[in-house]
Amino acid sequence: MKKLAVALIVLEAVVLALSACQPAEPQIREVKVVETQEVKVVETQEVQVQVPVEFQMVSARLESVKNNGFLRCGVNSGVPGFGFLNEQGEFTGFDVDFCRAIATAIFGDPTAVEFRPLTAAERFTALQTNEIDVLIRNTTWTFTRDVELGTDFGPTTFYDGQGMMVRKDSGFTSLNDMGGATICVLSGTTTELNLADAFASRGLTYDALVFDRSEETAAAYDQGRCDGLTSDKSQLAGLRTQMSDPSAHMILPETMSKEPLGPVWAHGDQQWGDLVRWVVNGIIIAEEKGITSANVEEIAAGTPEDPEVARLLGLEGEFGALLGLAPDFMVNVIREVGNYGEIYERHLGPEGTDIPRAGSFNALYKDGGLLYAPPWR
Amino acid sequence: MATSAKPSSLQRVAAVFRDVRVLQGIAQVVFVLLVVLAARWLIGNLLESIETRGLSLSFEFLRRTAGFMIGEGLPMERTNSFFYAYIVGLVNSLRVILVGLVLATVVGILAGLALLSPNWLLRSIVSAYVEIMRNTPLLVQLFFLYFGVILRLPSLQDRLVLGPFNLSNRGFFFPRPVPQPGFSFWLGSLMAGLVLGAVVYRILLKRRLLHGVETRPGLWAALLIFGLPSAGWLLSPGRPLLLENPVLIGLRMEGGARLSPEFAGILLGLVLYTAAFIADIVRAGILAVPKGQTEAARSIGLTGFQVTRFVVLPQAMRVIVPPLTNQYLNLAKNSSLAVGVGYPDLYNVSSTIFNQSGQAVQVISLMMVTYLVMSLSISVIMNFINDRLKIPER
Numbered sequence: 001m002k003k004l005a006v007a008l009i010v011l012e013a014v015v016l017a018l019s020a021c022q023p024a025e026p027q028i029r030e031v032k033v034v035e036t037q038e039v040k041v042v043e044t045q046e047v048q049v050q051v052p053v054e055f056q057m058v059s060a061r062l063e064s065v066k067n068n069g070f071l072r073c074g075v076n077s078g079v080p081g082f083g084f085l086n087e088q089g090e091f092t093g094f095d096v097d098f099c100r101a102i103a104t105a106i107f108g109d110p111t112a113v114e115f116r117p118l119t120a121a122e123r124f125t126a127l128q129t130n131e132i133d134v135l136i137r138n139t140t141w142t143f144t145r146d147v148e149l150g151t152d153f154g155p156t157t158f159y160d161g162q163g164m165m166v167r168k169d170s171g172f173t174s175l176n177d178m179g180g181a182t183i184c185v186l187s188g189t190t191t192e193l194n195l196a197d198a199f200a201s202r203g204l205t206y207d208a209l210v211f212d213r214s215e216e217t218a219a220a221y222d223q224g225r226c227d228g229l230t231s232d233k234s235q236l237a238g239l240r241t242q243m244s245d246p247s248a249h250m251i252l253p254e255t256m257s258k259e260p261l262g263p264v265w266a267h268g269d270q271q272w273g274d275l276v277r278w279v280v281n282g283i284i285i286a287e288e289k290g291i292t293s294a295n296v297e298e299i300a301a302g303t304p305e306d307p308e309v310a311r312l313l314g315l316e317g318e319f320g321a322l323l324g325l326a327p328d329f330m331v332n333v334i335r336e337v338g339n340y341g342e343i344y345e346r347h348l349g350p351e352g353t354d355i356p357r358a359g360s361f362n363a364l365y366k367d368g369g370l371l372y373a374p375p376w377r
Numbered sequence: 378m379a380t381s382a383k384p385s386s387l388q389r390v391a392a393v394f395r396d397v398r399v400l401q402g403i404a405q406v407v408f409v410l411l412v413v414l415a416a417r418w419l420i421g422n423l424l425e426s427i428e429t430r431g432l433s434l435s436f437e438f439l440r441r442t443a444g445f446m447i448g449e450g451l452p453m454e455r456t457n458s459f460f461y462a463y464i465v466g467l468v469n470s471l472r473v474i475l476v477g478l479v480l481a482t483v484v485g486i487l488a489g490l491a492l493l494s495p496n497w498l499l500r501s502i503v504s505a506y507v508e509i510m511r512n513t514p515l516l517v518q519l520f521f522l523y524f525g526v527i528l529r530l531p532s533l534q535d536r537l538v539l540g541p542f543n544l545s546n547r548g549f550f551f552p553r554p555v556p557q558p559g560f561s562f563w564l565g566s567l568m569a570g571l572v573l574g575a576v577v578y579r580i581l582l583k584r585r586l587l588h589g590v591e592t593r594p595g596l597w598a599a600l601l602i603f604g605l606p607s608a609g610w611l612l613s614p615g616r617p618l619l620l621e622n623p624v625l626i627g628l629r630m631e632g633g634a635r636l637s638p639e640f641a642g643i644l645l646g647l648v649l650y651t652a653a654f655i656a657d658i659v660r661a662g663i664l665a666v667p668k669g670q671t672e673a674a675r676s677i678g679l680t681g682f683q684v685t686r687f688v689v690l691p692q693a694m695r696v697i698v699p700p701l702t703n704q705y706l707n708l709a710k711n712s713s714l715a716v717g718v719g720y721p722d723l724y725n726v727s728s729t730i731f732n733q734s735g736q737a738v739q740v741i742s743l744m745m746v747t748y749l750v751m752s753l754s755i756s757v758i759m760n761f762i763n764d765r766l767k768i769p770e771r
Contacts, residue, residue: 003392003393003396003399004393004396004398004399004402006393007393007394007396007399007402007403008399008402008406011402011403011406012406120732121728121729121731121732124732124735124737125731125737128432128737129426130426144733144734144735145735148432148734148735149432149735150431150432150735178628179627179628180626180627180628180629181628181629182547182628182629184719187716187725187728187729187732188728188729188731188732188733189732192444192445192446192729192733193444193445193733195445195446196444196445196446196455197444197455200455206446207448207449207629208445208446208447208448209448209639209719210447210448210719210721210725210729211716211717211719212716212717212725212728216717216719219524219528220524220528220719223524223528223529223546224528224532224546225528225546225547225638227628267429267431268429
């Protein structure tokens with residue numbers, strides 16, 4: 001017994017000593033020496049300085065993406081037109097194409113993406129916990145999301161608004177008719193909050209039915225469980241194509257909120273954010289300049305008259321290198337994925353979910369819309 | 378054999394470490410140390426990443442306005458706090474769990490007895506039910522029940538009406554009793570009837586046991602339990618309770634009470650699923666009682682019902698209760714699948730809260746603690762019951 005006690009006491013002392021030991025704080029003493037000197041300016045000369053690329057910081061996330069060999073992109077799997085898993089088991093959609101664009105910018109290969117389908121409730125947690133590199137999943141840019149969730153938003157790729165879908169034979173012509181209705185809505189979205197606001201401001205009551213996935217909200221609405229289905233108007237257009245009788249449903253004219261949709265990434269890596277931001281801007285500028293996937297190779301091989309086009313396609317300047325990418329990354333992007341107009345037409349045009357672009361906010365600024373990318377210089 | 382008189386001090390120290398108790402003690406200390414280091418590393422990781430992203434770990438956000446509505450449960454305004462929303466979700470979960478536990482037990486016991494029935498058809502049907510329910514995922518069953526069965530009921534306009542009862546795919550609507558002035562008086566008489574009935578029952582039962590006189594405790598208890606409230610009803614001015622019937626006004630049914638399709642869906646799904654497991658547990662428990670007990674009980678003249686009630690079931694309960702606790706805990710945790718059918722239970726509401734507020738870590742920890750407390754409560758109660766069923770030691 002005594003031996004045991006002695007041994008235990010010795011061990012306890014060792015354990016206590018180890019846990020009490022704190023790593024010594026490195027003593028940093030900064031000594032700043034300030035010297036002032038009077039200098040007379042005699043002559044000024046303008047000198048063009050080429051910034052050597054070695055001085056740029058490299059993004060940790062870009063490094064890890066390059067190491068992985070693919071981009072991890074969080075997308076939707078249930079909204080036709082934006083993020084949808086088709087019968088062939090491939091992800092297609094407007095947002096999915098932007099994922100492919102970023103992957104093409106980094107790897108030159110639009111298939112170097114791993115798509116992670118996420119519900120609305122898990123998308124921000126996936127970003128916060130580093131499950132995905134970028135989230136392009138019809139996510140609305142709001143104050144709290146930008147500030148509080150530890151995320152940053154890129155340029156808006158789609159200006160949307162919240163709408164309400166009802167059956168044509170229900171007799172509703174506006175939101176004011178819908179007092180007391182049951183409305184299907186998706187969990188964890190701005191939609192839930194805007195719905196509450198919209199009905200409260202009209203002094204109407206409603207019953208909310210909250211589901212996890214858009215397929216479930218659509219199914220419940222289709223079966224008649226709800227009088228109305230609310231979501232972004234672009235999503236409603238897509239979900240309508242999945243109903244048992246798409247022509248029996250209509251989207252009410254009121255827009256309940258502003259929904260600027262765009263790519264999202266996590267705080268902590270500014271350079272990564274710049275990369276995503278400028279790939280998107282490049283795609284918009286390509287449409288402004290009339291560069292399409294068909295003619296980009298031809299333009300890049302020749303000498304473009306417009307200096308901005310030359311800079312965009314990597315024929316002038318070090319723009320690719322500044323982002324840690326190949327100089328002709330935009331050529332790859334436009335050739336493989338297309339410019340903004342082509343992406344829009346492919347998924348949201350008449351062959352897709354048919355959301356008219358002319359006259360909407362999603363037209364180029366020259367055509368009266370809101371798509372206005374900063375200059376590539 | 379000559380032995381050295383006193384071992385050297387080095388030998389003494391070495392001897393300490395050959396002692397099994399010392400080695401066990403060291404092993405335990407090392408293990409605890411490793412666990413503490415692992416926990417420190419994990420928590421350190423969490424704190425570091427939270428700081429890098431600029432998030433926080435405080436629970437202050439619970440006071441903020443929720444901004445969303447919850448479909449059923451306690452009345453909620455858009456301007457209530459996140460914390461209130463959480464409570465609404467919790468109450469909804471408790472409703473499903475408590476009702477589910479009772480129903481699952483009842484259905485499970487009936488199914489278990491049916492599995493032992495000499496009737497081949499009954500046995501086969503129940504056996505098929507048990508096998509199907511046990512071997513398919515619960516979420517799939519919930520989707521099937523909700524989207525495939527409940528939502529296919531007729532719409533509100535074409536609802537099935539039977540008197541004041543209405544069945545549609547918006548819910549089952551039935552009349553609700555509304556307390557009027559005079560309700561408290563009647564409630565008092567009801568309470569008095571119940572209490573007096575129980576007391577009188579016990580007294581008369583004891584007197585019958587002690588003196589062998591037939592005192593009819595059941596009769597007198599029943600008289601009190603039904604008589605006093607009836608007297609209270611007749612004596613109170615006006616009616617203490619009025620039935621409010623549901624009426625269709627515009628898009629919804631006003632008045633009355635409602636059993637929502639979501640609640641019905643999750644309840645039915647949970648009950649049918651858990652009852653299948655409980656059926657097999659009950660069957661095993663009853664089969665575990667030695668056949669000799671039944672034979673001996675029969676030979677002293679007990680009827681079939683008396684054999685089951687007084688000889689077989691008490692012994693079977695000892696085998697049944699521990700796995701039954703397991704199934705109860707499963708039911709309590711499976712109730713979180715309610716999000717798949719749109720029922721606003723704790724998980725569904727928490728999911729909305731952490732998405733709208735962005736504070737995932739705090740909300741999930743809160744949810745884990747809540748489920749832990751619920752499960753531990755169920756365990757404690759079941760362990761208490763288990764203890765009471767133990768064979769008393771001589």
